[in-house]
Amino acid sequence: xLRSTFTPLLHTIPSKPxxxxxxxHSISISLSQSPPTVRQNASPTATTTTTNPLHNLSPTxxxxxxxxxxxxxxxxxxxxxALGSSSTQTxxxxxxxxxxxxIHLLCREIKATNSQFNHNPPLKTVFFxxxxxxxxxxxxxxxxxxxxxxxxxxxxxxxxxxxxxxxTFDVVKMKELMGLGVNRVSLGVQAFQDELLKACGRAHxxxxxxxxxGVVGIxxxxxxxxxxxxxxxxxxxxxxxESLLLTINARPKHVSVYDxxxxxxxxxxxxxxxxxxx
Ligand SMILES: C[S@@+](CC[C@H](N)C(=O)[O-])C[C@H]1O[C@@H](n2cnc3c(N)ncnc32)[C@H](O)[C@@H]1O
Numbered sequence: 339x340l341r342s343t344f345t346p347l348l349h350t351i352p353s354k355p356x357x358x359x360x361x362x363h364s365i366s367i368s369l370s371q372s373p374p375t376v377r378q379n380a381s382p383t384a385t386t387t388t389t390n391p392l393h394n395l396s397p398t399x400x401x402x403x404x405x406x407x408x409x410x411x412x413x414x415x416x417x418x419x420a421l422g423s424s425s426t427q428t429x430x431x432x433x434x435x436x437x438x439x440x441i442h443l444l445c446r447e448i449k450a451t452n453s454q455f456n457h458n459p460p461l462k463t464v465f466f467x468x469x470x471x472x473x474x475x476x477x478x479x480x481x482x483x484x485x486x487x488x489x490x491x492x493x494x495x496x497x498x499x500x501x502x503x504x505x506t507f508d509v510v511k512m513k514e515l516m517g518l519g520v521n522r523v524s525l526g527v528q529a530f531q532d533e534l535l536k537a538c539g540r541a542h543x544x545x546x547x548x549x550x551x552g553v554v555g556i557x558x559x560x561x562x563x564x565x566x567x568x569x570x571x572x573x574x575x576x577x578x579x580e581s582l583l584l585t586i587n588a589r590p591k592h593v594s595v596y597d598x599x600x601x602x603x604x605x606x607x608x609x610x611x612x613x614x615x616x
Contacts, residue, residue, distance in 0.1 A: 355596075397453060399463040400486055402444070404471040406437055408506075412539035412605035413567070413598060418469045432475045441478045445485040453490065460491030465499045470526075472502035476514040483518055497522055497561075504550035505542035512557040523554055523562040525590070530581045534570050539605060551588045563592035570598055571606070 403417075408431060410420045421431050431437075464486060466479070479500075486492060499522035500515065507515075527550075529535055532543050554562050564585055568578060585593055600606045 396458050397490060398459065398461060399465070400461055400490070401465045401467060402482060403469065404466055404474060405469040406473050407468065407470045408473070408541040409539060413601065415601035415604050416469070431473055437474060438478060441474070441481060445481060448482070448485045448489050451489065458490055460493045461486060461496055462493050463497045463499070464492070467501050469501070470503045470506055471500050472506040476511060476518060479515060479520070480518050492519070499524060501526060502550070503542065505546035507550070507553065509553050509556055512553050512559070516557060516559070521559070521561060523559050524565065525550055525554065525562060526565045528565060528567045529570060529573070529577070530584045531577050534573055534577065537572055538567070538570055560591070562590050563594060564588065564590040565594045565596065568595055568597050
């Protein structure tokens with residue numbers, strides 16, 4: 339991981355984040371890294387010392403996978419459903435029953451999750467990842483948060499993050515999400531050049547990128563990050579420099595740079611195989 343001397347910090351991540359397994363649960367609850375407190379150890383229900391101490395730790399974070407996108411990007415091998423619409427039809431997508439059905443099942447799964455712990459401290463972090471979580475209507479986000487709160491509890495100052503794609507939200511939606519507690523945004527920009535965005539099959543252009551950065555600023559989201567992809571086909575060093583400069587000008591708190599990974603079965607993967615064969 340490289341760290342630049344500029345502000346904001348630039349994290350170069352050579353490999354993309356690992357997609358959640360298609361068949362794994364759409365909610366994952368992670369354990370606190372800290373050992374049980376003295377009070378927990380003193381509890382009459384505490385397990386004996388022969389038990390793995392990790393088993394005594396309570397969940398502190400929830401990752402919620404929301405696998406819906408307008409379309410599949412040409413590099414993407416994540417477990418997602420492409421709802422099949424352009425950015426101009428985002429309202430239709432918001433109301434797609436596949437999303438609401440999924441959310442209702444997800445909430446049932448949260449309720450059915452056996453936390454196995456006697457003392458559940460409230461969750462400290464919730465991360466809505468995707469997919470494109472910002473496609474969701476705020477009322478569905480609210481339902482998930484309420485369900486998590488009822489099941490596990492949520493700290494009053496919990497960090498609630500959401501991956502958001504340009505072209506899927508405006509000031510009204512951002513403010514509604516903030517009203518529900520979303521206080522950290524991860525913006526999937528990838529590139530600042532229309533030809534690159536088009537070449538990698540993004541559902542948005544550069545205008546929507548600038549609009550999204552503007553919305554985040556107007557709404558006063560302080561804790562936000564931006565994703566970029568390097569080594570895209572047709573990306574020149576000048577384009578890369580331009581993307582980095584525009585990123586720095588936008589002043590996100592954090593930047594994640596992923597070097598393109600051409601995955602088997604994706605459009606880029608198929609093109610690569612074809613070009614090798616010819
Ligand atoms: C979970 S994905 C975010 C999905 C989000 N809806 C989006 O596309 O903006 C997190 C980041 O992984 C990166 N990524 C995904 N697939 C990649 C690949 N094959 N090579 C490099 N980076 C990738 C992108 O930068 C993306 O923003």
